[in-house]
Amino acid sequence: MIPDYFRLVLNQLRRRTLRASLTVLGIIIGIAAIIALLSISQGLKSSIEEQFQTFGVDRIIVSPKASQTSAPGTGATTLTTDDITTVEKVPDVSYAAAFLLEILRVEYSRQKISTYVTGLPFDLHKQLIKDYGLKFSEGNYLSSLSSREVIVGHRIATDTFDKSLHINNQLLINDVPFRVVGILESIGNPEDDSVIWISMDNLQEITGNKKSVSMIDVKLNKGSDPIQAAEKIKRRLQQAREDDESFDVLTADQLLSQFNLVLGIVQAVLIGIAFISLVVGAVGITTSMYAAVTERIAEIGIMKAIGATNNQVMSVFLLEAGLLGVFGGVVGVLLGFLAGKGVETIAHQAGFTILTVSLSPGTAIGGVAFAALVALSSGLVPAYQASRLNPVDAMRFG
């Protein structure tokens, strides 16, 4: 019985390919847009989470309050070397590493760029590199506090200058010569792959800025509760800074959820847009289902004359709408996924090699089901009206 209806409807669709394709176009576009956005944001989310995983949950970041500062290195930093001492004294803290970021002139083989140079504490830099899960593709750690040595990220070595950079090459930072001693393996996002690390002492000497700090990265002792530790650090800093609150203390979890919040907003906006295109698709299906019904009024009359009940006529048209929806959904999911993969390729070319667009089976099935649902509900009214036609009047048509 049901296979018969399938055969009947498939036959109709096969003989009316053009109209059928125009009908599904709206659905395809809507679903493709949604799936592309979902797969990209799913990929984005899992790659961010992955980075946080290597970063670790037992870490706390102290930074100047976002609203009160602009980019690091612009002199608006409110953290100082005194704050490090305060943080280090909190019992849960294993170590507190201060970072100073400055925008400086960097020159290699007569090519000049302006970029962030990071100063990190020499005595902690080995520990940090280990804890961040970083590996050297060439060379090794800095050898001493004051020797003019630099560690660079993968992109600085390969993509930034016309000539690729290797260990023992010379980099001029604000005209001071530094020897490249280490090149890091790629992490997957262009920002982290573009680091230029020198010792804090060297950076302070170059810039003359001996007091301020851009950020403090705190590692906690094993087993301590990050939320409680963050509270303690916050209280101590407030006391030490005489009730000044122009800083943020965030656990890795909080950072992640901040990221996810922003991502969620972006996602919601994009899905809203995709949803609108799906509504347009549904309107498209409705109008072309109406067209299909009008086109076939005479056939509906014939079907009823030879014994089709209203429900049987309605089943035929609903099945047609549903099949168009499923077809549009499947094509839309595939196209959307391909579009997502296209974005992934572009992202990889831009250095975001960590972004892997992924589509869970649930989302794919959901996309198809949603398309079918939209098609069915937009086919419902035309199908109902078709089924109510009087066979005699209907057969006069056409």
Add this chain to the structure above:
Amino acid sequence: MRKPIIRLENVWKTYSLGEAKVNALQGLDLEIFPGEFVAVQGPSGSGKSTAVNMIGSLDYPSRGKVYLNGRDITSFSESDLAQLRGQTIGFVFQSFNLLPTLSAIDNVALPMMFQGVSRQKQLSTAREILVRVGLGHRLDNRPGQLSGGEQQRVAIARAMANNPEMILADEPTGNLDSSTGKAIIELLKEVNKEKKTIVMVTHDVKLSREADRTIYLKDGKAVKRL
């Protein structure tokens, strides 16, 4: 006395076109008995098609009663009527009215599909009937690939699909040349020999002579003579 398959009792059918009302049928009485071959004649607009629609329970009368095998169909729901119609009555129309996207065999299978017959049985029955009407070599052709006479044969095959008691044909030869038309009438007569009641509207006096009797319609009523 034999019981009629169909009895129309003082049937009126009024169409309203805006303000104006047209009485297509005005108190039509008639009976059709099992196994009969009845011709229906009358001038254009006399209500022949409307009468056939009533006989075939395709439409409800505005007034009066229609009995199908003794049961008043005016009290039936549309869907019940469709089921009943599908089982007991087959239609043949002037303009063939086949579904253009379906092959001959699928067109003949369709009425069986709406009765829930299995696909296997649909195909074997459809093939058998199409062979009988002389279209064994045209099973997979669509209507557009068939001549008018062949299309009308497919339509007759479709009308016989559910082994109905009665076949209603409204000017089945109207779109065909006279020799093709004659062959169609011969086919209907053969079907009639299998104890199927046939009601056929025709303008052609010669063709109506092939019937057992003729019902004459004028102004929506049955009359003795035209």
